[in-house]
Amino acid sequence: MFASLAMAFLHVAPNRLLSGHPASPHIALLAAAWIVTVAAGFWRGGALFALLLTLGLPFLAGHDAARLLLHAPPTTRIQLGAGFWTMWLAAALLLLDRLRHLRLAWRAAAWLLIAVACVAGAMAGAFSDLGLVREWQAQRGAFTDALATHVMLSLVTLGIALAAGAPLGYLAWRKRRAGGAVLGVLAFLQTVPSLALFALLIGPFAWLARAWPALGALGFGGTGAAPAVFALVLYALLPVVRYTVAGLDAVPADAREAARGLGMTRGQVLLGIQLPLGWPVLLAGLRIVAVQTIGLAAVAALIGAGGMGRFVFLGIGQGATDMVLLGTLAIIVLALAADLLFQGLMAFTGRRA
Template identity: 70%
Template sequence: MTTDVRKAPFLPVAVLCCLGFAAVWLPFLHVAPNRLLSGVARSPHEIVLAVAWLAVAGLAWFIRSRTLAIACVSAMVVALPWLAGHDAGRLLDGAAPTSRVQTGAGFWTMWLAAGLLLLDRLRGLSLRWRAATWAAIALAVLSLAMGGAFGDIAIVREYRAQRGVFIDAFWTHVALSGTTLLLALAIGLPLGAWAWRAKRAGGVLLGVFSFLQTVPSLALFALLIGPFAWLARAWPALGALGFGGTGAAPAVFALVLYALLPVLRYTVTGLDAAPADARDAARGLGMSRWHVLARIQVPLGLPVLLSGLRIVAVQTVGLAAVASLIGAGGLGRFVFLGIGQGATDMVLLGTLAIIALAFAMDLLFQGLHALAEVRA
């Protein structure tokens, strides 16, 4: 039994260290003559990295101190990007000014493995310690970035070259997603409340939206171009508001259609969160329907709704990237334009920004959810 206890928590370490160890032999960096050509693989620190992964696994096996493991893995999460930046600077020494050093599959796999390992070792600690560790790591990476440690990596160079366009695209993406969320809430909440009261009609409504949800996003976006172009021609006033065939209007319309199903579903579940007995008791005490809603159903249902909004927000940020194919702009433009030009750095810049935005939405709604749960 004791051997089992000792072995069981070691398995994730073994699997993740094997992954990191194997990734040592994937290219850590690529050196390309310019931003359009593909590069030559370079892995300057194979042995050091291999030893580091073995050391982490060995430490976890022989000295089973959680604090030590967390310290080691945190150091690794910070050191990997630093190493990439440092190597990029050395590889660019004396190279042509158009040269680019891109981070390769080896770097990304190792970073992912280290991050997951840290997540595993932090499990079981209190929320305060976990948050503090991640905050410290974010601070360390951020201060390295401020100090210019990553200045020679290709994505950072791409960002510097396209800073204005990128920031515009970023805010367009945020605006598209934000408008969609607000509209979906404004329509979905009353509609959900109605669907909750009228159970049968509500079922039909949910069926219609789940039908729509199945249609591939690109097809729905594209099919809306025609009707919107017709609207703009029929009512020029709408055209002046930006309702052309392509652009933001059909994109937001389609995004709202996709967002409505989860909003409706979670509104109904949220209103069901207060047990019928509790509602009846409150009514018996002389509370009006609005009182029951405001005092009992909303506080109990809010956490459910917020966990649903988390899904909606993440989904919307991802789908808004597809909307750039019908001319809505946003970060998807970086991705598809980059793919068209064969500019990998541009694609990666857009992709990483989209993932970061989705992640930020996820964290934001997780935080709100935790807050609502405490108050409920």
């Protein structure tokens, strides 16, 4: 309600770099919509109105942008204001709250409906007059490459972290004293700022490339994907190791004793008893690692690794708000998609169990 009355819904800027003046064409309509939504919150219609707000605000912004550009110069940009983002976030959080008691399939269906409607609206040109969409149209090729690079960095990091962290977690569970030392080192690495760690790795990786030219031919160097993935793996190891230990601890000692009494070897107990029973905990750890890695991968752009962070830092350097938003929103969508994927895996494996 405060955002609809006191914050700008849109900004009309003379070009992509300068800030503009606020524009809120539908203050009364938006205030009335929130009053109705609050009233509907006392009965089951609250979810429906939250869905309508979450879906309707982007279309309203696109409609207003088209009207504001009718008699404006060609360089004019319509930027989404703080009022839009605050109201859309509030509507999305309200929708999450209304849907949290429903099954995962219904929750996924609601968000899928929003995604499909927005994609259909974008294809029909409903948002083409917004500055954010114009920025994407101007950077479409670079955006696709950066998105693919960001996904690849995250997937490679997740795979290496799982391959290295799961055995370390098993070692930490088997040997508690050694495990405490391993967790202590990994916890210390978490205290190093990400930007500092990326910078510290430039020297060692540049030396490796000079000492072993074969590594340089493979792409190793002081900048690029190699030091970025190494740093991301270091950050990802702690949650993988901790959740591996927690998953193994979650298996009752009686189950392990019974399995050993049946003549199962240590490896058979691990693969046949401990891993299936501790899998939900380990999957929860991987979910955290995936979301964390997608966010941290943005910083990798500063050492030439690419990814969506390129748009964020270029936009900051140029003072182009829409470019910053383009990279930031893509990272948020990737993180939410990864989170939803792991939630689905957890629900599926839980039913199978």
